[in-house]
Amino acid sequence: MIELITVKELIGRLAQTFDSGTIEAVKGPTSLYGGLILGLIFGVVLQKARLCKYDIVSGLFRLQDFTVFRVGTPIIMVSVVLIFFFSEMGVFELHVPKTVIVPQIIGGLMFGVGIAIMGYCPGTAAGALGEGSLDAIPSILGMISGAVLYAEFFHDSWENNFLRWGAIGGKTFYEILGISPWYLVVLFLLMLTMFLIATTMFDIFIVFLRRTFNLFMEMTDALEEKVPPAAKPIARSTVETVKKFRQNLRDIFK
Amino acid sequence: MKIPIDPTNRGSLIVGAIAIVMCAVLSIVLVSGWPLMLALSVVLVARPKWWSILILGFAYTVFLNSGWPLLGSLFFIAVCKPKRWWPIPAGIAFALVEVFSFYLSDRPLGITRGFTAMGSIAESLIYPEHANKVSYWGIYEPVIDWTMALIVGVTIGSFLSSKYSGDFRLNTVPYLWSFSKGNSVVKRWLWAFAGGMIMGFAARIAGGCVSGLLISGVVQLAPAGFIFMMSLWVGGVVTTFLFYRTRVVAVRKD
Numbered sequence: 001m002i003e004l005i006t007v008k009e010l011i012g013r014l015a016q017t018f019d020s021g022t023i024e025a026v027k028g029p030t031s032l033y034g035g036l037i038l039g040l041i042f043g044v045v046l047q048k049a050r051l052c053k054y055d056i057v058s059g060l061f062r063l064q065d066f067t068v069f070r071v072g073t074p075i076i077m078v079s080v081v082l083i084f085f086f087s088e089m090g091v092f093e094l095h096v097p098k099t100v101i102v103p104q105i106i107g108g109l110m111f112g113v114g115i116a117i118m119g120y121c122p123g124t125a126a127g128a129l130g131e132g133s134l135d136a137i138p139s140i141l142g143m144i145s146g147a148v149l150y151a152e153f154f155h156d157s158w159e160n161n162f163l164r165w166g167a168i169g170g171k172t173f174y175e176i177l178g179i180s181p182w183y184l185v186v187l188f189l190l191m192l193t194m195f196l197i198a199t200t201m202f203d204i205f206i207v208f209l210r211r212t213f214n215l216f217m218e219m220t221d222a223l224e225e226k227v228p229p230a231a232k233p234i235a236r237s238t239v240e241t242v243k244k245f246r247q248n249l250r251d252i253f254k
Numbered sequence: 255m256k257i258p259i260d261p262t263n264r265g266s267l268i269v270g271a272i273a274i275v276m277c278a279v280l281s282i283v284l285v286s287g288w289p290l291m292l293a294l295s296v297v298l299v300a301r302p303k304w305w306s307i308l309i310l311g312f313a314y315t316v317f318l319n320s321g322w323p324l325l326g327s328l329f330f331i332a333v334c335k336p337k338r339w340w341p342i343p344a345g346i347a348f349a350l351v352e353v354f355s356f357y358l359s360d361r362p363l364g365i366t367r368g369f370t371a372m373g374s375i376a377e378s379l380i381y382p383e384h385a386n387k388v389s390y391w392g393i394y395e396p397v398i399d400w401t402m403a404l405i406v407g408v409t410i411g412s413f414l415s416s417k418y419s420g421d422f423r424l425n426t427v428p429y430l431w432s433f434s435k436g437n438s439v440v441k442r443w444l445w446a447f448a449g450g451m452i453m454g455f456a457a458r459i460a461g462g463c464v465s466g467l468l469i470s471g472v473v474q475l476a477p478a479g480f481i482f483m484m485s486l487w488v489g490g491v492v493t494t495f496l497f498y499r500t501r502v503v504a505v506r507k508d
């Protein structure tokens with residue numbers, strides 16, 4: 001005899017499988033499973049946002065494709081609100097990166113050089129490898145060897161002078177100004193909304209131009225294919241061409 | 255009765271079958287299901303359809319005794335079929351991943367630390383006596399940590415997503431690069447290596463990469479993120495216009 005279970009018990013059993021203990025098991029900054037799960041979701045999102053493509057990232061720096069800005073602005077808008085909300089609720093703490101002005105300016109400039117040549121950031125290089133772009137392999141090897149180069153030859157001599165020029169420490173803007181973070185968040189949201197609208201309009205305009213150009217190119221290709229070989233202009237000698245040109249000029253200025 | 259198998263593909267089928275049998279034997283010997291589950295995942299992920307993802311999620315749900323894999327696979331089936339998401343939904347998904355990383359692993363998403371630790375591991379494998387003397391490897395110990403699991407997860411997630419939506423394409427030279435710099439594979443790979451080297455070096459000076467310093471810094475309103483963002487933007491645009499010269503403008507086919 002099969003025992004019939006009530007709906008209430010079924011829901012109870014379902015709720016047991018989604019136990020919070022399974023989340024607790026992968027929690028924490030050292031858990032490898034937590035990293036793997038986060039990486040899976042992160043890879044899917046990166047691929048769907050098309051950030052893993054050289055054409056998109058390089059198109060941003062060629063000023064002709066603003067997909068990266070159109071993805072990046074909502075990231076900041078949503079997560080700035082959620083992170084400050086949850087940190088005030090006490091769900092998690094902030095982990096503010098340390099500010100060192102001079103090395104970060106120089107490092108940012110060099111990072112821009114690398115991204116202009118290579119077309120991948122460190123995160124999207126891993127994603128591009130999964131997507132089938134094999135040129136991510138030398139990029140990843142290059143990043144590893146760059147880090148090794150720094151550790152071997154530069155870290156010891158720079159540790160106490162260059163890397164401390166303009167060190168502020170792990171401070172944020174609202175701590176420096178001494179105000180509540182929500183003022184800055186609201187200001188930031190207003191600025192980013194305007195920026196998002198502007199970049200979206202600009203990007204749609206560029207896409208329109210590109211589509212039009214492609215359409216004309218396809219039309220000319222199709223027309224050239226339709227012309228029969230006999231109707232093509234026969235190659236003339238240069239003397240005849242010059243004669244014809246002069247004739248045309250005379251016709252114009254008559 | 256003949257089984258309709260493509261004769262050119264028979265060798266790989268036999269190799270796959272032998273591998274699965276080996277994994278089954280290994281699971282029985284070790285009294286753990288992991289080798290068999292791994293073989294099942296590889297077989298089902300190689301050409302993902304909606305039913306194979308569903309089977310995989312169900313198998314992991316039964317195996318791990320938790321409902322989350324099934325829920326995740328259902329979500330993946332429902333959402334990931336299109337080749338691209340629009341930028342704003344993709345950005346919101348990215349922001350949710352960032353907040354989820356704060357909640358689950360108590361740290362912002364960051365990739366470059368994993369590459370640095372890979373360099374540390376490589377050096378301590380090749381030349382352990384010397385690697386012990388380098389002071390920088392005291393900060394980045396040669397241990398497989400969270401960020402490396404994140405990198406593996408990003409690669410697998412991107413592969414899964416691109417295979418499922420039919421966006422996966424093996425290529426060695428990106429389209430825009432072949433427009434600007436020619437079709438040579440060696441040239442592209444050498445430049446990618448050089449760019450990666452500059453990028454790895456710069457990331458070590460600044461103390462993070464795009465996800466670890468820029469996004470997490472801007473999101474927490476730290477000056478570090480803003481400084482890095484501005485200098486990256488300036489460096490990237492200037493280098494792009496110096497590096498590609500007259501070939502900067504390239505019309506991509508959609």
